[in-house]
Amino acid sequence: MEKFVTLSAIAAALPEANIDTDKIIPARFLKTTQRTGLGKHAFDAMRYLPDGTENPDFVLNRQPWRKAEILVTYDNLGCGSSREHAPWALLDFGIRCVIAPSFADIFFNNCFKNGILPIRLPREICDELMGDAQMGSNARLTVDLPRQVVIRPNGEEVPFEIDAFRKHLLLEGLDDIGQTLHxxxxxxxxxxRQDQAKSWLPTIHFD
Amino acid sequence: MAARTLFDKIWDDHVVETLPDGTSILYIDRHLVHEVTSPQAFEGLRLAGRKLRHPERTVAVVDHNVPTSDRSQPIEEEDSRNQIETLERNVKEFGVPYFPLLSANQGIVHVVGPEQGISLPGMTIVCGDSHTSTHGALGSLAFGIGTSEVEHVMATQTILQRPAKNMRVNVEGTPGAGVSAKDIMLAIIGHIGTAGGTGHVIEFAGSAIRGLDMAGRMTICNMAIEAGARAGLVAPDETTFEYVRNRPFAPKGEAFEQAVAYWKTLSSDEGAHFDREVTLRAEDIGPTLTWGTSPETVLAITDTVPDPAQIEDEAVKTQMQRMLDYMGLQAGQKIAGTPVDVVFIGSCTNSRIEDLRMAAQIAAGRKVAPGVRAMIVPGSGNVKRQAEEEGLDRIFLDAGFEWREAGCSMCLGMNPDRLTPGQRCASTSNRNFEGRQGPGGRTHLLSPAMAAAAAVTGCLTDVRELA
Structure with a gap:
């Protein structure tokens, strides 16, 4: 997993609540056996018109947001299916940080496992960051994970919370299986202990 | 010891170690695996030279991609076939017990687990699928995980988690005519919203929940995720024990009695703390369905479609109008009488024998309306066989329904069972997101009886008119 330390990048605003993981990556693209290659289908229904051409009105099809690495949305981002294909699609598109007032639990977890930093900030602040994200080529935010701040184009610093363990894994780019195996x-x-206390607990063997 | 909730008890019983920042290493008793979210996890193990720690606590089944048509034929869609063949190679290499496509026990993972006694009360159960919450109906802690976590469980038989908050949803009273578990759950989601349970595990309680059979409890817990909850559960009771008894992989004889003695300790203590508690009256719930593209957009079949003009928040208003446009509905119109093109009865929410019986009761002696495609997709090979023994297949076939093979099917359209753009579907599944059942498809979530009523009348219908 790639480390996440600081990121200074174009931010795109998607001012919607309840952006579900079907919207981030529809089920028909889940038939891959790889983690990579899903970026071209990220937000497929919003990004492409029925004839397959790009929807020119969709933010991630416009300059400078085609190169966005930060996404700002409203509440409950990533609700629905547990598919990790959602963060894989975002990452493959180039997104490294997602900011919203709230996230669905499984999506929130899945982001960390892929080096994407999900940041919870109050709705009013998300509104301000969406304003920043609309400043054309100046739509840049800086995310400083060691100091736990988002730095706006006007220099204002917005602090955010993160669990110490998750921060450590992101900063070092560590795979948590290795950590658990310690x-x-x-x-x-x-x-x-369990084998003794719950001797009734069956194991599964097929003939 | 302080009073604990059911969730607290199962959690405490599975903590291997708590790390300094409060994250726990939680032991996992059962890991259920399917073809869509596992290939990258197996590949990860292989690349790291790791073994699967406990194949005998793991079970694999194919469900998401499988065709629900004639299975004597090879699978036509190449990428689906590839994913299924990849799973078959992986289970062989890593020694995982597996129900293949042609097994009589094959079916949707969340139907197969309880049906086989693989999922039991008091267990921690995970699967790379959000509807794993279904198994909480047995009184287990069951939740969906991503593929990296699937790999983590394969390698360590544990998962890293912080404890969830406790929420209790009580449904008291006696449901009226035409009201099933699905109507109750849609009403709950409408009440608390799709983020209402975020960060919480929801315990479902109250006399109306106690009165449900296991299939009904599974329908409720299945959609806990649609309320944003990490998991849903119901305290195990005699209904649970009777359901579990004699299931193929459940403990037998003396071991079963020991298990029951333990399971009887699994209920929330008097005075246990809940961070949030909500109570609904079953009598206030009528036959319920969704009108929009989020599971919280519910209304009673007797209601009219809401009007965005009456909403103040601009973002909410815009989103509501977008939903109406997508769904092809007008503000203020009566929802009953809206014509449907497709009826889908199936999915891990509503494909058990009890669900099919409810649908058959409405379908019996009637005909599917002209121009409507109506599909029945049983949740497992065993459900299908039992339905055939009871003659339900004849009722459905005589009425003009399709009687198909088990799988996830049109719930998410990964196999050929998909809506075409603009088609309106009365569906017993769990998600009405834009494009969920096929690009441009329009989904109304409802109960098996309501779906059958829509099939025979050709439009969204109050099932009580057909009773």
Whole structure:
């Protein structure tokens, strides 16, 4: 996983609530066995017209937002399906940071696993950042993870919260399986205890 | 010890270790795997040279991509076939128990797990699918995860989580005629909204929930995710124990009695703290359906479509108008009487034998309206066989319904079962998002009985008029 430390990039505003993961990547594109290559289908229904050509009105089809790496939306971003194809599609498009007043739980988790930083900020602040995101070639925000601030084009710094463990994984670009395997002893102890306490718990074997 | 909720008890019982920042390593008892969200996880294990820690606590099944038509033929869509073949290679390489396409036990993972006794009360259960919340109906902690977490569970049999907050939704009283678990759940989502449960695990309680059979409880917990919750659950009781008894992979004999003794401890203590509590009266809920493109856009079948002009918040108003345009509806129109093109009875929400019986009761002796395509997609091979033993297939076929093979089908249209642009569908599934059932398709979520009523009348109909 790529590290996330600081990011200074074009921000795009998608002023909608409840942007679901079907909207981020429709189910018919989930038939891949790879993590990459989904960027061209990110926001497919909004991005392309029925004849397959680009919708010129959609923000990510316009300059400078074709190169956006930060996305600002309203509440409950990523609701619906647990598909990690949603953050994969965003990442493949080039998005490294998503900012919203609230996120659906599974999508929020999935972002971290892919080096995308999801930031929760109040609705009023998201409105201000959306304003910044509409400043054409000046639509740049800077995200400083070590200091936990978003820096607006006017220099104002907006602080945000993040769990210490998740911050550490992002800053170092660490795979959390490796981290958990450091606790192998605890897992083995738990399994022994469980085997005794719940001897009725069946395992699954097919003939 | 302080009073604990059902969620607290299952959580505490599965914490392997809590890290300094409050994240817990949580042990997972069952990992359910399907073809769409697993290939990248298996590939990750392979690349890192890791093994699957407990294949005997893992079960795989194909459901999302599978055709629901004649299975003696090869799968036509190449990318679907590739994903299924990839799963078959992976389960072989990693030694995972697997229900293949032609197994009599194949079906939707959230139907198969409880049906086989693979999912049991008190367990932690995960699957790379958001509707894993379904299994919470047994009194387990069950939730959907992403593919990276699928790989994490494969490698470690654990997951990293912070505890959720506790929420309780009580439904008290006796549901009226034509009101099933689906109507109750749509009403709950309409009441608390699609983000109402975010960060919480919802315990469903109250006399109306207690009165539901297991299929009904599964319908409720299935859509906890549509209310934004991390999971939904119902405390196990005699209804649960009777359901679990004698399932193929459930404990038997003495082991079953030991299990029940433990399961009986799994209810929220008197005075346990809930961060949020909501109570609804079952009598206030009528046959319910959605009008828009979010599961919270619900109304009673007797209602009229809402008017954006009466909304103050500009963003909400704009979104509401967009939904009306997409759905091809006018503000203020009566929802009943709206013509439908397709009826889909199936999905992990409503494809169990009890659901099919409710639909058959309405379909019996009637005919599908001219021009309507009506499909029945049983949740598993076992549901299909049982329905055939009960003669339900004849009722549906005589009425002009299609009687298909088990799978996820038109709930998300990953197989050929899809809406075409502009088609309106009365669907027993769980999501009415734009394009969910096919690009440009229009979805109304409703109960199996309401779906059958729409099939035979050709329009959205109050099922009570057909009873």
């Amino acid at each position: 606790h192998e002893g605890s897992i083995a102890t738990y399994e022994q």
